[in-house]
Amino acid sequence: MKISVALATYNGERFVKKQLESLLNQTRQPDEVIIIDDCSTDNTENVVSDFISSNDLDWDFAVAESNQGYKRNFYNCLKKCTGDLIFLCDQDDEWYPEKIERTVSVFLNDGHCLAVNSSFDMTDENGEISVPFGTDKKNTANHGLINFSVERGDIISVDLKTVLVYNISPGCTCCFKREVVERYLAVSECRLPHDWELNIIAAASDGLRFLNLPLIGYRQHGNNAIGLSTDASFGPLKMRGNVDVRFKVLELQKAQADVVRENLDGSDRVQKRFSEKLTKFCENREKILVDKKLWPCFRNFLLYPRLKQVATIHFRGLLGDMVYVIKHKGDKK
16 A cells, blocks of 8 residues: 655745654655645745755655645645555644554555544644643534544544534644545645545545544644634634635635535535525625625624534634724725
């Protein structure tokens, strides 16, 4: 069984060497490591090149011709991977030595498995554990990313209905069979985050698994494009930024609404109502951000109880939309 690792880098000079070292220290070594740098403006290219050269590695490293963004950069990495199993890898984490070995064993023991997501320890910028694995509330798992409890060490199947509402893990914990990656490459328009779209494809064939063990240190350092809150409530996935990010998150929410509609089970009334409410939420939010209308803010507050499981929809965001309208009411379109 051939193992590939797809690693996308961008301005990662502070932490990428630690990640590369953790790949080199795996008990089960990858057969192929594909790295594409997305035109970093720091010293990432030299750090990666020097590491490969000094360790006499045959890893495949390239620099993109132009900046593509993280979703397209990962897409391009996956296109170059030839393994039977393909791991996603971020530039700023540290994999525990048994990550590849433990993940591969899940595939070997489950012939229907198409994707494995694991849990993680949340670490600070120094790599010290800030929120350890296993400190979830009674009715959550995976640092609040999963809205039901899972026993430590258990391997569970996650259904399509669940992953259409929210992604269950960061991409850096994920591994996929080649057939899932090939499907993704054939259909993706890179609107949803790559890991979420891959998980949806796997779940659509009843092949998505979650292993409730920490296999990486998931580093949060203040510059993550997508990260987790480190407060005591293990708050939901959040995207940092201001006006520009509000529009980016709206595009993500619209893409999610489209994917939910495309995967509707006609007999599932709950799923249909969720789809309708998410679509209406997006329509309201577009009026908020584009037309600076205040009344759609109140409509989205009414929709919130039905949509609060969606990772990008949270109460502080609704308040932020109201503040946005008040501040920008007189701006030209």
